[in-house]
Amino acid sequence: MSAMHRQNRVTPLGMFEAVPARGLFMGNRGNLRRRDGTQKIWHARGWVCCVTSFRGRRIDLDDPRRYTPLFFMDEAVALAAGHRPCGECRHADYQAFKQAWRRAFTLADDAPLTAGDMDKALHAARIARSRQTTFRAASRDMPAGTFVALDDRPGEAFLIDQSELYRWSHAGYGPPVPMPGTDATVLTPRPTLAVLRAGYAPRLAARG
Incomplete structure (x- = not known):
């Protein structure tokens, strides 16, 4: 790990990395610090995606009594990692996500x-034994905002948008590449996929 950067930048593959890029959004999974100095994957089940600035609040990144701030390049990355919009600092987005959830699961x-109902369903779908849960499906069947991994590009993650794939990095997205005709490993949790299909539009960084 870099001596200059904390290991708090999250990838669509569910990994924590130490890089200079801060990202457009911040995340919270509770206090991830262990007494021996190592870091847990999660503590609280309410994994939220927040704005990086809200009402002038300042977060001490090293305060062991508080939650451990995480950072995402954009919201699609946060969704792939298993987070949802925060109900406080992103109230309008949270309500849009909640309404899309109702449509996705035919709730009146x-x-x-x-939020606890959604967190329970998300937690069951996003992680098992501290590892990201994935599944196989056809990329062409996935909604915009989904992240997938390709068999011939190990260790890489691709955003689906407008029937094209964009390779992700902490610095941004690469140019579009053709959608494969074969199955891929889907990184975005199943409940979130349903919400995306139901019309929720995550905030994305520029592509290409």
């Missing part, structure tokens, strides 16, 4: 649906 407008 007056049916109970809490």
Whole structure:
């Protein structure tokens, strides 16, 4: 790990890396610090995606009593890693995500649906034994905003947008590449895919 950068930049593959790029969004999974100085994958089940600036609040990145801030290049990365919009600092996006969740799972407008309900479903779909849960499917069947990994490009992640793939890096997206005709490893959790299909549009960094 770099002596200059904390290991708090999250990849679509669910990894924590130390790089200079800060990212457009911040994340929270609770306090990830262990007493021996190592870092856990998660603590609280409410994995949220936040803006990096809100009402002048300042977060001490090294305060062991607080949650451990994480950073994402854009919201699609956060969704692939298993996060959802924060209900406080991103209230409008949270409400849009919640309404898309209702459409995706055919819940009536007056049916109970809490952040805890969504977090429970997301947690069951995003991680198992501290490892990211993935599955195989045809890339062409995935909605825009989904992340996939290709068999012939190990260790890389690609965003699906407008029927094309864009290679992800902490610095941004590369130029578009053709959509493969074969199955790929889907990184975005299944409940989030359903929400994307139901019309939720994540905030994306520039492509190409």
